[in-house]
Amino acid sequence: MFTALYIMLGLALLLGVLLGVSALLLKVEGDPLVARIDAILPQTQCGQCGYPGCKPYATAIANGDADINQCPPGGDAGAHALADLMGVEYKPLNAEHGLPKPKSVAFIDETTCIGCTLCIQACPVDAILGAAKHMHTIIASECTGCELCLAPCPVDCISMLAVAETPDNWKWKYPVFPIKVVPLHSPTSAT
Amino acid sequence: MNAIVNFTNKLLNNRFGNNKSLNNKLTDIFKFNGGVHPPEHKVESTTLPITRLAIPEKLTLPLRQHVGNLPKVKVQVGDYVLKGQILAEAEGTVSAAIHAPTSGTIAAIAEQTIPHPSGLPDMCITLLPDGKDTWTGLKPIDWRNTPKKDLVASLRASGIVGLGGATFPTQVKLRADGKSGVHTLVINAAECEPYISCDDMLMRERAGEIVKGIAIAQYLLGAETCIIGIEDNKPEAASSMANACIDHAGMLVKVVPTLYPSGDARRLVHLLLGTEIPSDKRSTDVGLQVFNVATVLALYRYFEFGEPSINRIVTMTGSVKTPQNFEVLFGTPLQSLIAAAGGIKPEVSHFIMGGPMMGFDLPNAGFPNVDIPITKAANCIIAAAPRQFAAPPPAMPCIRCARCADACPVSLQPQELYWFAKSDNFEKVRDYNLFDCIECGCCTYVCPSNIPLVQYYRYAKSEIIAIDRAKEAANMARERNDFRIARVEREKLERAQKHAERAQAGKAEINNDVNAEAPTDKQAVIAAAIARAKAQKLAASGMTGTSTEKTIMPATPATVMANQTETLNNETAKPDKQALIAAALERAKAQKLAAAQAGIAPKNTENVSAFVQAEINKIDAIREKAQQATATSKTSS
Numbered sequence: 097m098f099t100a101l102y103i104m105l106g107l108a109l110l111l112g113v114l115l116g117v118s119a120l121l122l123k124v125e126g127d128p129l130v131a132r133i134d135a136i137l138p139q140t141q142c143g144q145c146g147y148p149g150c151k152p153y154a155t156a157i158a159n160g161d162a163d164i165n166q167c168p169p170g171g172d173a174g175a176h177a178l179a180d181l182m183g184v185e186y187k188p189l190n191a192e193h194g195l196p197k198p199k200s201v202a203f204i205d206e207t208t209c210i211g212c213t214l215c216i217q218a219c220p221v222d223a224i225l226g227a228a229k230h231m232h233t234i235i236a237s238e239c240t241g242c243e244l245c246l247a248p249c250p251v252d253c254i255s256m257l258a259v260a261e262t263p264d265n266w267k268w269k270y271p272v273f274p275i276k277v278v279p280l281h282s283p284t285s286a287t
Numbered sequence: 288m289n290a291i292v293n294f295t296n297k298l299l300n301n302r303f304g305n306n307k308s309l310n311n312k313l314t315d316i317f318k319f320n321g322g323v324h325p326p327e328h329k330v331e332s333t334t335l336p337i338t339r340l341a342i343p344e345k346l347t348l349p350l351r352q353h354v355g356n357l358p359k360v361k362v363q364v365g366d367y368v369l370k371g372q373i374l375a376e377a378e379g380t381v382s383a384a385i386h387a388p389t390s391g392t393i394a395a396i397a398e399q400t401i402p403h404p405s406g407l408p409d410m411c412i413t414l415l416p417d418g419k420d421t422w423t424g425l426k427p428i429d430w431r432n433t434p435k436k437d438l439v440a441s442l443r444a445s446g447i448v449g450l451g452g453a454t455f456p457t458q459v460k461l462r463a464d465g466k467s468g469v470h471t472l473v474i475n476a477a478e479c480e481p482y483i484s485c486d487d488m489l490m491r492e493r494a495g496e497i498v499k500g501i502a503i504a505q506y507l508l509g510a511e512t513c514i515i516g517i518e519d520n521k522p523e524a525a526s527s528m529a530n531a532c533i534d535h536a537g538m539l540v541k542v543v544p545t546l547y548p549s550g551d552a553r554r555l556v557h558l559l560l561g562t563e564i565p566s567d568k569r570s571t572d573v574g575l576q577v578f579n580v581a582t583v584l585a586l587y588r589y590f591e592f593g594e595p596s597i598n599r600i601v602t603m604t605g606s607v608k609t610p611q612n613f614e615v616l617f618g619t620p621l622q623s624l625i626a627a628a629g630g631i632k633p634e635v636s637h638f639i640m641g642g643p644m645m646g647f648d649l650p651n652a653g654f655p656n657v658d659i660p661i662t663k664a665a666n667c668i669i670a671a672a673p674r675q676f677a678a679p680p681p682a683m684p685c686i687r688c689a690r691c692a693d694a695c696p697v698s699l700q701p702q703e704l705y706w707f708a709k710s711d712n713f714e715k716v717r718d719y720n721l722f723d724c725i726e727c728g729c730c731t732y733v734c735p736s737n738i739p740l741v742q743y744y745r746y747a748k749s750e751i752i753a754i755d756r757a758k759e760a761a762n763m764a765r766e767r768n769d770f771r772i773a774r775v776e777r778e779k780l781e782r783a784q785k786h787a788e789r790a791q792a793g794k795a796e797i798n799n800d801v802n803a804e805a806p807t808d809k810q811a812v813i814a815a816a817i818a819r820a821k822a823q824k825l826a827a828s829g830m831t832g833t834s835t836e837k838t839i840m841p842a843t844p845a846t847v848m849a850n851q852t853e854t855l856n857n858e859t860a861k862p863d864k865q866a867l868i869a870a871a872l873e874r875a876k877a878q879k880l881a882a883a884q885a886g887i888a889p890k891n892t893e894n895v896s897a898f899v900q901a902e903i904n905k906i907d908a909i910r911e912k913a914q915q916a917t918a919t920s921k922t923s924s
């Protein structure tokens with residue numbers, strides 16, 4: 097009778113040690129959920145969601161503080177992806193946080209720029225180049241189009257330019273078929 | 288049953304030595320899955336020989352004529368260029384140069400419509416020919432006695448790209464180190480797409496030059512064997528090629544059955560050698576390289592005569608009066624080509640570049656005077672009439688008949704790809720190997736429901752590429768944002784630290800002061816107060832003096848000391864200062880004099896460039912002259 101008890105006890109101890117060791121060895125650093133949400137977010141760092149960047153928003157979603165439909169740059173596809181990841185029902189984008197816009201980049205009118213460096217301090221991705229009392233310019237390839245530099249500019253010399261379509265970034269369109277109007281059979285011709 | 292026999296054969300061959308298997312490989316044809324037989328329409332354009340098109344009035348050379356980076360423009364508007372002169376040089380690894388197709392003047396470097404499915408404008412160089420057609424100094428290369436590495440490097444300036452239509456820069460395909468590990472060179476002369484006959488005519492007329500080009504390509508790659516794959520609907524081309532390479536050991540013409548798309552590189556390799564190139568590998572990984580016939584001809588012209596890639600053979604066919612093949616300079620307007628072919632028939636509705644299966648409609652603005660240049664990719668222009676190229680009837684629902692799967696030469700499942708592409712399920716469509724699709728159009732061709740399947744795949748592909756690019760940009764933005772946050776944090780810390788240090792230092796100073804002066808401090812204050820009182824008394828008694836102001840100043844120990852000693856030093860202080868200044872002036876003068884006597888000029892003129900030295904000398908001369916002038920004026924006055 098005791099043999100069985102010992103065997104079970106031995107097994108329990110063995111498995112317990114195994115679990116303990118594997119918990120130490122296979123420890124996951126950080127919160128993988130936040131990283132996975134962050135991977136879906138478009139990283140514009142625009143703050144339209146109400147959080148100071150994409151990672152804080154991801155953390156808020158992971159903690160259940162924020163909804164999944166607060167990211168206009170992510171668009172509908174982003175909301176779908178977040179819904180899939182979080183296992184919740186898809187929600188259309190919340191218009192309170194803004195509407196999706198075509199991708200654009202900031203442009204500094206260099207003749208008006210006074211070199212105040214306020215936009216440089218506002219840019220979340222260091223995409224503005226310049227120094228105090230010297231003209232500033234945007235590194236277009238790094239600009240996320242977050243529009244955070246527009247507000248601080250004291251001379252309103254920054255504008256958003258939509259990214260133009262070139263043969264390089266041109267996309268094949270979804271196949272559509274022109275609908276032809278077929279004249280209805282009038283009663284006279286039918287008879 | 289056949290498969291089993293093939294398999295046992297293969298096993299036996301492998302066991303009994305490579306020789307037999309190689310022999311087998313050289314005669315057998317290995318069929319691939321699927322394929323279709325669209326009407327060929329090749330005969331129309333092969334009745335007349337290749338004609339060289341006259342130099343047109345204007346040449347428009349798009350910078351985007353190849354796969355890869357845009358080349359860098361090396362000329363300016365107004366420059367006079369000679370035929371074969373480089374206009375734009377290759378930028379980055381995958382890029383190709385562009386040369387002047389004839390001599391003339393650069394009229395513009397601006398955006399113009401290019402032959403691209405988007406119909407969007409792009410940068411083009413416009414050249415106005417002077418009609419003289421003067422060659423720039425051509426440098427033929429003695430390729431047999433030049434290191435392979437240099438030969439491949441020189442190809443970068445040749446502008447040669449794959450002329451089969453893919454336009455991949457050729458120098459990239461010929462490894463730079465000259466040691467490619469390629470044992471077999473496959474020459475793609477299948478030309479499977481309907482209507483196109485430029486390679487056919489080229490082989491009929493210039494087989495000798497092609498074979499010489501093959502020899503160069505073989506030498507560069509180190510490939511011992513070469514197999515030329517020609518479809519059996521081109522018997523004249525096959526026989527002329529076979530005749531031309533009769534005394535070249537290791538060169539072999541293999542006639543393959545006509546079946547679209549046997550001209551796809553991977554399909555052709557499978558047909559000729561039975562080798563399936565894995566989808567994630569290149570042909571060079573299995574010791575093969577594939578070149579188009581026209582490309583090897585361009586290689587020959589480049590190495591033997593130094594001629595860069597400035598023209599190509601274009602099939603002008605469809606509803607034109609005399610369909611024919613033309614040797615056309617790059618940049619030639621489409622209108623010149625149409626005029627040479629006798630003009631279009633009235634029923635023509637638009638133009639197609641490439642074949643009817645894989646080609647695309649050229650932008651139709653200004654039809655019939657479509658202003659589009661011929662580029663390196665333009666193997667065929669079809670004047671399309673609705674009779675042959677009717678708009679497809681409206682698509683019906685997919686009935687899942689799987690005819691597309693039977694026709695797919697890549698053995699994909701087009702019906703599944705369609706399903707997922709249509710519903711924007713990009714992850715899934717990628718999982719079904721969308722990117723292995725060669726967009727040959729076989730599935731669309733056989734679809735009984737007239738579904739434009741390839742259009743859906745192209746749409747899905749470009750969407751996925753855009754998503755991937757956006758993801759890459761997002762990752763970059765995340766990295767930059769993280770870095771910025773870290774930097775701001777660090778700066779804040781540094782500032783706080785500096786503040787703390789300064790505060791500490793200030794405190795220490797005060798402490799030091801307090802410690803050092805503490806015993807005397809009180810006494811000093813008392814003394815100052817007494818002094819003040821005395822001064823006030825003096826002032827009150829009517830003695831006006833400068834010292835009153837000073838006494839109002841806060842009485843630090845130092846001022847007290849000063850006040851006490853002031854009366855003593857007042858007379859001696861002023862002359863003392865003046866004496867110091869005078870002494871300093873004297874010293875400086877003495878130094879100057881000593882330097883002048885030693886002949887040392889106090890200038891920062893060591894290690895300056897010759898140009899700067901010349902500038903300095905000039906300025907020195909002017910200065911000397913000015914000094915002399917002032918000196919003479921002084922003496923005269």
